[in-house]
Amino acid sequence: xxxxxxxxxxxxxxxxxxxxxxxxxxxxxxxxxxxxxxxxxxxxxxxxxxxxxxxxxxxxxxxxxxxxxxxxxxxxxxxxxxxxxxxxxxxxxxxxxxxxxxxxxxxxxxxxxxxxxxxxxxxxxxxxxxxxxxxxxxxxxxxxxxxxxxxxxxxxxxxxxxxxxxxxxxxxxxxxxxxxxxxxxxxxxxxxxxxxxxxxxxxxxxxxxxxxxxxxxxxxxxxxxxxxxxxxxxxxxxxxxxxxxxxxxxxxxxxxxxxxxxxxxxxxxxxxxxxxxxxxxxxxxxxxxxxxxxxxxxxxxxxxxxxxxxxxxxxxxxxxxxxxxxxxxxxxxxxxxxxxxxxxxxxxxxxxxxxxxxxxxxxxxxxxxxxxxxxxxxxxxxxxxxxxxxxxxxxxxxxx
Amino acid sequence: xxxxxxxxxxxxxxxxxxxxxxxxxxxxxxxxxxxxxxxxxxxxxxxxxxxxxxxxxxxxxxxxx
Numbered sequence: 001x002x003x004x005x006x007x008x009x010x011x012x013x014x015x016x017x018x019x020x021x022x023x024x025x026x027x028x029x030x031x032x033x034x035x036x037x038x039x040x041x042x043x044x045x046x047x048x049x050x051x052x053x054x055x056x057x058x059x060x061x062x063x064x065x066x067x068x069x070x071x072x073x074x075x076x077x078x079x080x081x082x083x084x085x086x087x088x089x090x091x092x093x094x095x096x097x098x099x100x101x102x103x104x105x106x107x108x109x110x111x112x113x114x115x116x117x118x119x120x121x122x123x124x125x126x127x128x129x130x131x132x133x134x135x136x137x138x139x140x141x142x143x144x145x146x147x148x149x150x151x152x153x154x155x156x157x158x159x160x161x162x163x164x165x166x167x168x169x170x171x172x173x174x175x176x177x178x179x180x181x182x183x184x185x186x187x188x189x190x191x192x193x194x195x196x197x198x199x200x201x202x203x204x205x206x207x208x209x210x211x212x213x214x215x216x217x218x219x220x221x222x223x224x225x226x227x228x229x230x231x232x233x234x235x236x237x238x239x240x241x242x243x244x245x246x247x248x249x250x251x252x253x254x255x256x257x258x259x260x261x262x263x264x265x266x267x268x269x270x271x272x273x274x275x276x277x278x279x280x281x282x283x284x285x286x287x288x289x290x291x292x293x294x295x296x297x298x299x300x301x302x303x304x305x306x307x308x309x310x311x312x313x314x315x316x317x318x319x320x321x322x323x324x325x326x327x328x329x330x331x332x333x334x335x336x337x338x339x340x341x342x343x344x345x346x347x348x349x350x351x352x353x354x355x356x357x358x359x360x361x362x363x364x365x366x367x368x369x370x371x372x373x374x375x376x377x378x379x380x381x382x383x384x385x386x387x388x389x390x391x392x393x394x395x396x397x398x399x400x
Numbered sequence: 401x402x403x404x405x406x407x408x409x410x411x412x413x414x415x416x417x418x419x420x421x422x423x424x425x426x427x428x429x430x431x432x433x434x435x436x437x438x439x440x441x442x443x444x445x446x447x448x449x450x451x452x453x454x455x456x457x458x459x460x461x462x463x464x465x
Contacts, residue, residue: 049413049430084429091415091431099419100454332412332457339413340431346414346456 006030014380016281016309017322025315028294035303036293037282041314041331043294044306047285049339053304056286057081064167065175071182078225080233080341087340093212094226095344097205103347106144110352113140113150114359126370129387133360134242137352138235145348146192146227147204157235160185162384164232168284182232189227205230230345236384237279238349241335242356243383245273250369250389252324259326260361260394269326270353275312275333276324279381282307283337308334365394401439403463404448408433410459417455421447425460433459 006022019039023030028040038044047053057075061067075081079090117133127133136150139158143150146157163181166174193206201211209223218226249256259269282305287298298304313321317331336343343349360367369375370388404424411432417425418433424444428434440448452460 045412049432051430088427088429091427095415096419100416100450332410337413340427340429342413342415342431344415347416350456 006032009034012281012307012309016278016307016380017313019307019310020313020315029296031296035305036296036298038293038304038306039310039314040294041311041317041334044283044308044311044334045338047293047304047306048283048334048337048341050291051083051340052287052289052291053285054083054288055080055341056284056303059286059303060167060170060284061178063170063172064178065172066167066179066182068179068182070186071179074186074225074228077221078229080229083340089217090222090226091340091344093217093222094205094209094230096212097208098344098347100347103351106141106348107351107355109144110137110141111355111359113137114355118359118363123393125390125392127389127391129246129389130239130243130383130385134239134246134356134387135235137242137356138238138349141348141352142231142234145205145230147196147199147206148192156188157231158239160188161232161234161236162239165236168280170284182228185231186224186228189224189231192227193224233343233345237335238345238352240279240381240384241274241349242353243387244277244279245270245353245357246360246367246387246389247369247375247383248273248277248324250367250375251372253366253368255324255326256361256367259357260365263358263361265326266354266357267350268329269357270350271333272324272326272328273353274335275318275328277380278309278312278333278335280335281309283334306334363394364391366392401442402445402448404435404438404440405461405463406435406438407461408435408459410457412457412459414456417451417460420451420454424448425451438463 007018011018028038028043030037030039038047057080058072061071061075079087079094082090114137117136121127121132135158136154139154140150142157143153160181164185166181167178196206198210199207201207209218209226212218213220213223259265285304285306287300287302287304289300291298312333315321336346368390370390413431415427418427421444424436424440426434426436
């Protein structure tokens, strides 16, 4: 293990794969001021699966200076924090809604929404892709999953997800902000449940959960916790991932051309985009017992960070890891986790990203950063708010 | 009777297979796939085909031969 302080948190947020510039390529674990940093792909994957480590959601609220007991109870009982039999029960009840068939049934509507947004963009040569295209896509999907009007509630769904996930920044100065966001989120969920008119169990996630309740698999509290958790996780990560995906293509025009010529690569392009520029530099865990990671002692309560940005550039696992290659078919990226807490919404996110790529690559023969130097110098996560591109419309559509 | 290859070391715990073919696939305590049966009932073959095709980790396969 290498001595600590090889990199700062700010450096990591700006360049998630930075550790490899500072440590030896065979390094798997580094100790830092904030805890244990795991760099290697295989060790990160094993960490995320390891039941000796919790997701640390309570610790996130503690570090953010949020001490509202209501939120603590909600998080503690959530599928994202529960373990063992409780987790299995919740995961089965909630996860059974997120099926391949449901994703497939929604794909045409998602594509139609994207095409409509592209129609609005029209022949414009300069586009702000987040505001004009990306932001409405995950919000629209989630609104449909909830059974609410995407136009009436899409903006709220996007905003509340962006604000709620700030708890992951573990910044005590954000305590009031995070508290307000989670208060607004839980109040909205309570209103949503109160006004909901029950439909068939297959209609939307609320009706699905009500059917699970009728079957004795979840309680009313579980339903509330599940909806809050789903909404917090709903759109922010997908929105950022979509923007980073287009950022990567704008910087690699050969891969855009390759996608236009081979639209069947859309699926692997999404996977590669998630690997190449992940939205999260790390996934947080907390050790629940004294144990070890790659022979490095870890104590109960230690904060552990699976540095997925670094893991995705592990040259022991990925050939030419710094190259953006949409035909790559090596290991799965870790963005959505591994094991029991794997993201239940992954299939929807992947479908949205695929349709975004297919629709835009059909209309635009080339995309580029409006100001490449500014794009390279911008904060890594500035794409959450904006991605200014110059687009060149194709003379004729390429079937996709 | 068609047979699954029980080598599932690549599983990343997406759980899609358990939703697609629940009579064949389940998740163990670590959230990774466990085969309920290696020998697949012919009635489940189509669902298993779908699970194999959609597995994001390509961890599932029919046994060769």
